[in-house]
Amino acid sequence: MNFLLGAFKPACNISITFTDGKNRKQVPIKKDNGQIVMNPLFQSQETIAGKIHIDPYQGKKVEHNGVKVELLGQIEMYFDRGNFYDFTSLVRELDVPGEIYERKTYPFEFSSVEMPYETYNGVNVRLRYVLKVTVTRGYAGSIVEYQDFVVRNYVPPPPINNSIKMEVGIEDCLHIEFEYNKSKYHLKDVILGKIYFLLVRIKIKNMDLEIRRRESTGAGANTHVETETLAKFELMDGAPVRGESIPVRVFLTPYDLTPTHTNINNKFSVKYYLNLVLVDEEDRRYFKQQEITLYRLKEETS
């Protein structure tokens, strides 16, 4: 199934299949070139097993100094392109040096692999898991084949999940009280809440709830922070009067969210915020940002 890059590489074709590849869930991943490809999904502590086929081209033989498969967990900073940092690296030697004349299949297995971090594709940073097959050759350069896979880790619902409640305002101008029912949401969750207007002296045109992602990479002086608005959801149209209470109900499903990541391997963090924005008739914006924690809850199906 996975005829990947390097199909026209000389000498041989290498393909990697997973043991339960047909049943395993596939998730879309956006590649560097913008293409969306489907990759198998794993989680931490799973055994990653499969077969590697090496198929020399017609009439060719492959001489090699050994065949190995590596399981790599890498963090890649875009501003430091090409510089990977492997936080996980496991190796299995598949073959001793020799020659391959015809299609040869090697089973492999990494059992109960510790994969603490989730696959992540950000603005400035990428965290990926990959299987790397290397057919080592002395003179012609090694033949390398990669197979990406995705890791997602599920967590149980947090035991403590307080609501977010706050009164904010500008003196003699606008006072509101807002409430979101939780501070921690899973990715398919619904944000419920309400905005209560205590004082309205400005002419409000509308009110939106934005979901913002703040990705910070590097450390110290080299920290890069990138903020994206992932969702802009109109909560209210028109100007409310004092005492009005506006319901909030935002489904998170449609948005491309990830769990909150805090200080992943000292390389990067991803945080999420709810930003309540009121816009007045002169298009002035009044906003209040609140951090929320996102987590991945084990889905019942799959």
Added chain:
Amino acid sequence: MRTLAGVEDEEKWLAEGIAGIQHNAFFMHRALDANNLREVLKYSALMLSELRTSKLSPQKYYDLYMRAFDQLRQLEIFFKDESRHGLPVVDLYELVQHAGNILPRMYLLCTVGSVYIKSKQAPSKDVLKDLVEMCRGVQHPIRGLFLRSYLAQVSRDKLPEIGSDYEGDANTVIDAVEFVLQNFTEMNKLWVRIQHQGPGTVREKQEKERNELRDLVGKNLHVLGQIEGVDLEMYKETVLPRVLEQVVNCKDKLAQYYLMECIIQVFPDEYHLQTLEALLAACTQLMPTVDTKIVLTQLMDRLSNYAASSPDVLHEFLQVEAFAKLSNAIGKVIDTQLEMPIVGAMTLFVSLLTFTLRVHPDRLDYVDQVLGACVVKLSSVPKLEDARAMKQVVALLSAPLEKYSDIVTALTLSNYPRVMDHLDDGTNKVMAMLIIQSIMKNDSCISTADKVEVLFELIKGLIKDLDGTNVEELDEEDFQEEQNSVARLIHMLDNEEPEEMLKIIYVVRKHLMTGGPQRLPFTVPPLVFSAVRLVRQLEAQGGDIAGEDVPATLRKIFQILNQTIEALSSVPCPELALRLYLQCAEAASDCDLEPVAYEFFTQAFILYEEEIADSKAQVTAIHLIVGTLQRINVFGVENRDTLTHKATGYSARLLKKPDQCRAVYACSHLFWVDDPEGIKDGERVLLCLRRALRIANAAQQMVNATRGSSGPVTLFVEILNKYLYFFEKGNPHITPSDIQSLIELINTEMLSDNGNTTIHSDPFFSSTLRYIRFQKQKGGLMGEKYDLIKL
């Protein structure tokens, strides 16, 4: 913000909006045909985004809304059919909520919600509650109103009312009511809010626009009124308090007025009756600028009609003391709304009175109470000048007249005249006329002096000149009609009891005498005849049945009569007075009161001599005198002689000969009363007739002298007829030869008159002759007599 940029721009924006809707609807339909849910949602949301415009006036926005509405119907059909989109409706319900803009999101949610309820996969009350709650997100007044109106529309047939498919288990009619109430409250808030937007300069325009939107709000009340299963209890405990709370708290005059009107129109009468207190309390809490009177008027009109609809419901009114409550509320409203024009207060009183008359026709004290309150109010203003207010007062006063066909009832209302006092003179007259007309129409008889007194107090505008009335302004015809009405009215005052009747006459006279010269000619005759009728009645009873003093009564009456007629001299109106004197004389004669009769005659003669100068009038008067005198048999010989002598004398002194002649032969009857006891002085009869002949002759000669030909022989023929009459009656002094010679005389006159020409036959003469011949042929006693006359 929309400004006064002009209608053109608005047309353009509307056209753009419509184009946008059509464009996206086209793609939506394509997606519908392909059963492509994603695309359907995308394009329907885009289509609905056109409704986010702020540039249109409500009317234009409505146009746009209706176009979107039509499209949403298609969408609903698609949502209903799971096989087409492949999603359970509950998922669909979530899916449409992903839309980023609230307005399209809410329209879609309402549409799916309606399908959701229909599928019965969720309790209708939960879905309804969710929808009405989520709609809060749209706070823009016009967009919010239309959105909620859409919600109301799609949910209308899905409310869990009694008997509906959606009722049962946990879904009760209370939920339906709750839903509608909440939607109503929110819509009203939005509606009221429109006025707070934009600068004050466009206030007027806004009012107009708001008015156009009011039915969107009112529709909720209609729905409430139609929900099956809202019983009195629920209405009283839940529906009305909530609605009224909203009405009172919104503090907006337009809304308060319209909504109160709606409440009154929408809910059943019996509910109103049972919740009168709450309803009225709300009325008194409305903004001072609200036209509370119309609201109250409508309420009372409805209740009145309800009371009139069936007698069975009347006890309900008593039970809730409807009158007292209404009366209180009206008092409060009038007291608190100081700037309410007087016409408003009057309108309220009219309604209250109408209500009272319908509901408590037996409670005159209520009616009087209303009038009393009205007096208090009227007294507080300097002078009633507003024509409309005046009209209302007239209506107020007319109401009891119409209700109580017996005018007498109205007369017992002590405040009635006090209200009338506040009318201006003209209106007072109109009112008085109404009262009289009412009496006439119902043919009701006023039978006690007290009531007559009250009645005349009421109609005093007609009876006498009121202060400050400019006589010249009066229209002659109107005046006559008024006075004729008064005259007719006098005939309606009647009592079998002579004593009471006398009192009535006293009262009437007292009032009429104040009327002044212009009125007396109209009002005196009926009074006189009324008194004469009483005289006749007493006489018919035999005069002495009631004891010794009856003649005294009679005499008293005649005194009054005398004085009354005397009053006419101030007018002056001698002909009328003369006639009345003669009437009285005759009445007196019938009562055997000779001196009284004589006195009346004397008066008549004095009038004749001193006042009646016109020759024609004299002729008429003479004939009247003669006619009356002839019939009176009470006089002794002496008195009679004096009178007949006078009368004959007057006759002979008339100006024109023919008049003289006729008067004289008429006088002949004075000496021959065809009555067993009557005077029969044949000789003087003959004397009169001869004298008449002489005068006729003289007349003939005068004509000859002046014109050269003699006039007609009519006078002779007339005298001949008198001859024949007395001849038949057996006057011994009239002989056949007298008659014969008279006939010859006539024939001669006719010949000389016509000269050589053919004999002109006078029809009167020929028929007289024919009569003689007829009597001859008939034979018998009379025939024998006539036989003596040779033709």
